Amino acid sequence: MELRNLHALVEVVRRGGFSQAAKVLFTTQPNVSKAVRQLEDELGVPLLDRLGHRSQLTDAGGVIYRRALSILTESEDMLTELDELRGLRRGLLRLGLPLFGSSVLFAPIFALFRSRYPGVEISLVEHGSKRLEELLRAGEVDLAASLMPVPPEFEWQDVRAEPLVALLPPGHALLGRPSLHLRDLAAEPFILFEEGFLLNKIILDGCARRGFQPAIAARSGQIDFIVGLVTAGLGIALLPRLMAEQRRKPGVDFVLLDEPDMLWHMALLWRKGAYLSHAAQAWLALSREAHPAPGPENAPAQAGQS
Numbered sequence: 379m380e381l382r383n384l385h386a387l388v389e390v391v392r393r394g395g396f397s398q399a400a401k402v403l404f405t406t407q408p409n410v411s412k413a414v415r416q417l418e419d420e421l422g423v424p425l426l427d428r429l430g431h432r433s434q435l436t437d438a439g440g441v442i443y444r445r446a447l448s449i450l451t452e453s454e455d456m457l458t459e460l461d462e463l464r465g466l467r468r469g470l471l472r473l474g475l476p477l478f479g480s481s482v483l484f485a486p487i488f489a490l491f492r493s494r495y496p497g498v499e500i501s502l503v504e505h506g507s508k509r510l511e512e513l514l515r516a517g518e519v520d521l522a523a524s525l526m527p528v529p530p531e532f533e534w535q536d537v538r539a540e541p542l543v544a545l546l547p548p549g550h551a552l553l554g555r556p557s558l559h560l561r562d563l564a565a566e567p568f569i570l571f572e573e574g575f576l577l578n579k580i581i582l583d584g585c586a587r588r589g590f591q592p593a594i595a596a597r598s599g600q601i602d603f604i605v606g607l608v609t610a611g612l613g614i615a616l617l618p619r620l621m622a623e624q625r626r627k628p629g630v631d632f633v634l635l636d637e638p639d640m641l642w643h644m645a646l647l648w649r650k651g652a653y654l655s656h657a658a659q660a661w662l663a664l665s666r667e668a669h670p671a672p673g674p675e676n677a678p679a680q681a682g683q684s
Contacts (some may be wrong), residue, residue: 386413474522567595567613
């Protein structure tokens with residue numbers, strides 16, 4: 379059953395005849411008659427009782443007319459809603475952001491998105507990168523921020539890469555050096571993040587490549603608590619420079635880690651081949667504005683290489 383045939387029937391009834399309906403539909407009277415006949419043939423019942431130049435609905439025609447009005451209204455509402463989604467006047471963005479780093483990397487984007495697209499709802503979840511990847515894999519979020527390298531089932535867009543620094547207790551012998559190597563910390567107790575944070579893997583894999591396994595003094599999911607443990611002398615911690623600079627205060631200092639293969643590299647991920655809503659595409663565009671890609675491999679036309 380074609381919508382155009384239903385539309386023809388509705389206009390014939392509304393306008394009181396085929397010729398008048400043809401003017402409204404910007405077609406000819408024979409085309410309108412053909413559309414109504416096709417509808418009658420498809421349904422197997424007469425819909426109009428033709429009385430000279432006038433037509434009136436049969437009982438079956440009355441049923442179809444009422445249903446057609448409802449169907450056409452729903453169709454118009456559907457198209458209007460799609461237009462609003464395309465115009466970002468409404469919609470939903472399911473977003474997964476990390477527990478730390480978001481205040482600097484994503485809070486400004488969040489605020490700008492809300493100001494530009496106030497009708498779009500943002501459903502936000504916050505977890506470590508590993509859990510965010512699980513949620514993305516399960517289709518529970520549209521976009522997720524996670525650390526590189528990216529699993530092969532995801533496409534990605536670069537956000538920011540930061541070197542790691544060693545957060546050292548007050549008075550530590552290595553303070554004051556311009557940089558240090560991971561091997562310089564082999565004898566130190568490490569304070570790591572909780573399970574599920576991919577930064578742990580970066581740190582532990584880096585230690586393994588350099589031939590040692592660090593002693594783990596404590597784990598926490600809160601950066602401020604980790605900083606407090608370092609200040610109390612419990613051990614050392616490796617943090618992205620961005621986060622360490624935010625927490626620089628008397629008694630807390632850090633030294634750059636000179637290990638180019640140990641970057642905290644954040645990216646926005648989505649499922650490969652998945653449909654990206656207009657809201658998700660708008661978030662990616664704002665992220666490109668806030669964090670321009672360093673090279674052509676992650677320019678907008680290439681976003682998603684992995």
